[in-house]
Amino acid sequence: MSEDGVDAAAWRPGLVEAAFPWFLRVVAAYSLMFGVAYWVRLIGYYDGPLWRFDTMPVEWQVASVSLSVLFPFAGIGLWMTASWGPVIWFICAATETAMYWGFPEMFGDRPLIALSHAVVALLYVAFRVGIALQRRDARID
Template identity: 65%
Template sequence: MPGPSTAELTFYWFHRAIAAYCLMFGVLYWIRLIGFYEGPSWRFDLMPAYWQVAAVTLAALFPFAAIGLWMLASWGPVVWFICAATEAVMYVGFPELFGEKLLIVVSHLCVALVYAAIRLAIYFERRAEERQAV
């Protein structure tokens, strides 16, 4: 049986790269929560309630997504999607509360598009292999 294809290897390494990206986001949320971040009300006890809920949720979920993505677990991309959707709602849906961080939303969208493209490449590759086997 042959090893993984180029598309599958790309998919595995893409998971690992996004795992590092998620870990970075998780660490940044933890930095905000414990007060190392310079800025107004960027310590948990000084944050407004809506920021407390969002920051705690994302500080827990981003590292969890990173673990799932690094292990190539099927739930890793699902947890990442929950994090990305949460940030998209925060920064696009409620910019008056959370600010406008369009770059973060665009980066999540780019990750989703690359993920979908690689998945499609794997699908078409496997489909072509099945046709050759018949």
């Protein structure tokens, strides 16, 4: 027995706790993909309207530069399952949600991106609650 009353050799992570790192890694892959998309926009690789940094309005320049740095940083933190990864991801998600829902006249109307961020945030909360309940039940047994 250990100090907190749970035998460390007998304790095994439950299904929710085992699935949580995989969930974080899927979100990390999407974060890296979003980061690459913003970098493509910055360097002008894609030949589309307003897809080059020098032709973008100032609000898009600020958003693109910020998110092109933050999304890959969040992806790395999520992939490593570091505690700061979800925090940086939340900053990215809140920024994009504010862009597309708060200022659609400047950034366009893309409600699916904001909705996907909300779904990921709800799944994250559900995982954390599930892990807390599993740990509580393991302490009781």
